[in-house]
Each structure stands twice: as C-alpha cells, then as structure tokens.
Amino acid sequence: MIIGLTGGIATGKSTVANMIKQAGVPVVDADVIAKEVMQVGGAAFDQVVSTFGEDILQEDGSINRSLLGDRIFSDEGQRKKLNAIVHPVVREQLLSKAKAYQQEGHKHVVLDIPLLYESNLFHLVDKVLLVYVQPDIQLERLVTRDKNGVEQARSRMNAQIAIDEKVERADEIIRNHGSKEETERQLHHIFKNWNVRQ
Numbered sequence: 001m002i003i004g005l006t007g008g009i010a011t012g013k014s015t016v017a018n019m020i021k022q023a024g025v026p027v028v029d030a031d032v033i034a035k036e037v038m039q040v041g042g043a044a045f046d047q048v049v050s051t052f053g054e055d056i057l058q059e060d061g062s063i064n065r066s067l068l069g070d071r072i073f074s075d076e077g078q079r080k081k082l083n084a085i086v087h088p089v090v091r092e093q094l095l096s097k098a099k100a101y102q103q104e105g106h107k108h109v110v111l112d113i114p115l116l117y118e119s120n121l122f123h124l125v126d127k128v129l130l131v132y133v134q135p136d137i138q139l140e141r142l143v144t145r146d147k148n149g150v151e152q153a154r155s156r157m158n159a160q161i162a163i164d165e166k167v168e169r170a171d172e173i174i175r176n177h178g179s180k181e182e183t184e185r186q187l188h189h190i191f192k193n194w195n196v197r198q
C-alpha cells in the first residue's frame with residue numbers, strides 16, 4: 001500500500017514522517033527531491049535559472065532559495081512556472097523511489113507530498129493521511145519556526161489550499177494540536193487499523 005502523507009505548510013508532516021520512519025516504514029519526501037533537483041547539476045537547475053534569471057543565484061552559483069521563495073509565494077504566475085518545471089521531475093522520482101522500496105520487500109511505503117491536493121496527485125496513492133492543525137496554530141508554528149514574520153507566513157499559507165478544505169478527501173486525519181505523544185498515538189492507531197507494519 002502506498003500512503004500519501006500530506007497537510008498544509010507547518011501542520012507537522014515532517015514531525016509525523018519522522019515517527020513513521022521510526023516505526024520502520026520507509027518515507028519518500030517530495031520536498032527533499034525538489035531540493036535535490038534544484039541543486040547545481042540537478043535535473044531542474046538549468047531550466048529554473050533560464051526561467052527566473054541569473055539574479056536568483058547566490059555567489060557560489062547555487063539557487064538562492066529564500067529569494068526564489070519570496071518571488072513564487074507572492075505571485076501565482078511565477079509559482080505556476082516553477083511548479084511546471086519542478087513537479088514532473090519530482091513526480092517521476094517519487095514513483096521510482098517508492099517502487100525501489102517495494103522491490104526491496106516493503107509492503108507499505110509513505111510518500112510525503114505537501115502539495116498532494118494542489119497538484120491533484122491522488123492517483124499516486126492508495127490512502128491519504130492528512131496532518132491537521134487549525135489555521136491559527138498553523139500560522140503560529142510557521143512564524144515561530146521560520147522567523148520570517150507574519151506576512152511572509154500568511155503568503156505561504158495562501159499559496160496552498162486551506163487546510164480545512166483538505167479534510168473532506170482524507171482517509172484519516174491526525175490532529176496535531178496536542179503533544180507529540182498524542183500525535184504519535186493517533187498515528188499508531190491508524191496504522192493498526194490499516195494493518196501497516198514494517
């Protein structure tokens with residue numbers, strides 16, 4: 001079974017992904033793949049630079065992620081351009097990495113895909129596991145974690161489908177407003193119901 005782990009920015013996907021890995025179930029992370037393909041020499045690097053211009057490069061020749069982030073999170077047109085370059089490569093690698101784990105004998109693989117709803121990637125997964133916190137907690141955690149102010153945090157949240165709208169299509173929801181122990185208990189309960197073991 002392929003499980004899609006998703007949520008909204010800073011709702012706690014990475015936190016839950018770490019718990020899943022500790023339980024021995026492999027996790028493939030779309031954010032990590034997106035980072036790799038945009039590194040110098042990565043599959044999307046040249047196209048990103050030719051599309052956004054050399055002024056998004058830092059002195060060492062790599063992409064200035066924070067500058068690119070400011071551009072794409074405040075401008076839907078720019079965001080669509082970046083998504084069109086990066087997402088097809090990410091999708092392809094998600095699938096091939098999941099397949100590799102299955103060939104190693106893993107019955108269950110988790111794909112951590114922040115934009116599963118936005119990119120309509122439901123066909124890649126058998127179940128959707130949504131990590132939910134109410135939007136005011138989401139904003140507070142994003143501001144505390146990234147330390148880039150409320151305005152930047154809001155613009156990043158607004159670049160995604162609202163977390164409350166994602167609830168309906170989820171197969172299971174982890175409510176991550178309490179302690180991490182409470183979150184882990186919910187995860188284990190869901191995995192037990194789904195018969196997910198290492």
Ligand SMILES: CC(C)(COP(=O)(O)OP(=O)(O)OC[C@H]1O[C@@H](n2cnc3c(N)ncnc32)[C@H](O)[C@@H]1O)[C@@H](O)C(=O)NCCC(=O)NCCS
Nearest residue numbers: 008009030031034065068069072083086090114115159160
């Ligand atoms: C713009 C970039 C360089 C900013 O980098 P930065 O290090 O600040 O953020 P990071 O990569 O850690 O992403 C943090 C979170 O932002 C959100 N996010 C990232 N990209 C997008 C996007 N295109 N649209 C909406 N939300 C996004 C996700 O929730 C993600 O988990 C980077 O986010 C990026 O390359 N985005 C495009 C690729 C992408 O869509 N990645 C998301 C999963 S495929």
Ligand SMILES: Nc1ncnc2c1ncn2[C@@H]1O[C@H](COP(=O)(O)OP(=O)(O)OP(=O)(O)O)[C@@H](O)[C@H]1O
Nearest residue numbers: 008009010011012013014015141145176178179180
């Ligand atoms: N149950 C919790 N209680 C308190 N803080 C938490 C809890 N879960 C996560 N956090 C904190 O909230 C922040 C966001 O969590 P995390 O980084 O796991 O979110 P994410 O969904 O992976 O974010 P992104 O979309 O940016 O990748 C982090 O600083 C994390 O330590």
